[in-house]
Amino acid sequence: GENVEQHPSTLSVQEGDSAVIKCTYSDSASNYFPWYKQELGKRPQLIIDIRSNVGEKKDQRIAVTLNKTAKHFSLHITETQPEDSAVYFCAASNSGGSNYKLTFGKGTLLTVNP
Amino acid sequence: KAGVTQTPRYLIKTRGQQVTLSCSPISGHRSVSWYQQTPGQGLQFLFEYFSETQRNKGNFPGRFSGRQFSNSRSEMNVSTLELGDSALYLCASSWNPGGEAFFGQGTRLTVV
Numbered sequence: 136g137e138n139v140e141q142h143p144s145t146l147s148v149q150e151g152d153s154a155v156i157k158c159t160y161s162d163s164a165s166n167y168f169p170w171y172k173q174e175l176g177k178r179p180q181l182i183i184d185i186r187s188n189v190g191e192k193k194d195q196r197i198a199v200t201l202n203k204t205a206k207h208f209s210l211h212i213t214e215t216q217p218e219d220s221a222v223y224f225c226a227a228s229n230s231g232g233s234n235y236k237l238t239f240g241k242g243t244l245l246t247v248n249p
Numbered sequence: 250k251a252g253v254t255q256t257p258r259y260l261i262k263t264r265g266q267q268v269t270l271s272c273s274p275i276s277g278h279r280s281v282s283w284y285q286q287t288p289g290q291g292l293q294f295l296f297e298y299f300s301e302t303q304r305n306k307g308n309f310p311g312r313f314s315g316r317q318f319s320n321s322r323s324e325m326n327v328s329t330l331e332l333g334d335s336a337l338y339l340c341a342s343s344w345n346p347g348g349e350a351f352f353g354q355g356t357r358l359t360v361v
Contacts, residue, residue, distance in 0.1 A: 169350070178339065178352040179292070224292060235346035236282065236305045239292040 137162040139227050141240025148215050149248050156243045158225035159207040167230035168201060168208045169237070174221045182223075183210070186230070215247045251276065253342050253353035261359045267328040270356045274321050274342030281323040282350065283315060286337040295338075298323055299346050330360045 138161040148154050160168075169184035185192045185199045185208065192199050196215075201208040208227075212219055222244050226237040254273040262268050274281050283295040294307040298317035315325040321342075327334055337357050341350040 171352075178354050181349055181351065184349065226292075230346070230348070235280075236294045236297055236307070237284075237292075237341075237350060238294065239284075241291040 137165055137227055137229075137238040139225060139238050139240045141225050141243060143243060144241065145244045145246070147246045147248065150215060150217060152215055154210075154212045154215050154219070154245055154247075156210045156223055156225065156245070157207060158209070158227075158240050159205075160227040160238075161206065162227070162229065163206065164229045165227040167228045168199070169226050170199060170210050171224045171226065171239075172221045173224065173242075179224060212245075215245075217247050217249050220245060220247045253340060253351055255338075255340055255353035255356050257356060258354060259357045259359075261361060262330050264330055264332060264360055266330050267326060268330060268358060269324055269326045270338055270340075270358075272323045272325075272340035272342075272353055274323070274340075275351060278342035278344050278351075279321050280343045280346045280348070280350075281317055281321065282341045282343075283323070283325050284339045284341065285309075286339055286355070287335075292339070295325065297346065304346065327358075332360050334358065335360045 141158045166187035171179035172182045173179040198211040222242045225240045228237045256271045280299045282297040284292045297305040301317045312328045317323045337355045339355045341352045343350045
């Protein structure tokens with residue numbers, strides 16, 4: 136089955152700096168890669184996603200890049216703010232396949248220091 | 250539009266008991282998935298339902314089961330509870346399998 140590795144497990148940055156979180160996946164059939172943000176005591180919230188027919192996607196200060204050949208994808212957050220502090224999860228799935236399920240990475244605890 | 254609703258929010262059960270958790274998806278969403286979240290293991294997939302059929306199941310013992318009703322609401326059941334079942338149980342709904350998945354607030358289960 137699919138296996139998703141996520142790095143780093145913790146990341147501390149200064150406000151205004153950029154943060155990058157990387158994930159690798161094992162199943163070449165995976166074609167949908169969402170990113171979730173989970174603040175303490177709250178539900179995971181979808182912040183951005185990318186499908187395998189696209190190499191990069193941006194939404195304001197957040198961007199995701201996908202390298203299908205290398206089977207890795209990354210989350211980039213620019214101009215970080217204290218409210219970006221949370222746990223971020225990457226995930227992969229074979230969207231539309233008969234075996235759809237999201238396989239998650241173990242998460243990255245991002246701390247943005249004011 | 251109402252989000253994904255899970256009930257109850259908190260549960261305390263004794264070892265050996267059973268428990269049923271409920272998930273109401275976003276209106277119009279037909280796919281519901283369940284995940285177990287623990288500090289050590291992250292988010293682990295339990296099962297996924299679409300149109301009342303379980304289409305996919307994770308690596309959990311048979312004590313974990315679920316079902317989906319015709320209105321897309323879903324329940325999961327855990328029988329013969331063990332201390333290790335203590336976790337946050339999250340459900341997520343999407344319009345169709347593979348679509349954007351939206352999570353509920355979760356049910357925090359504590360087994361004592």
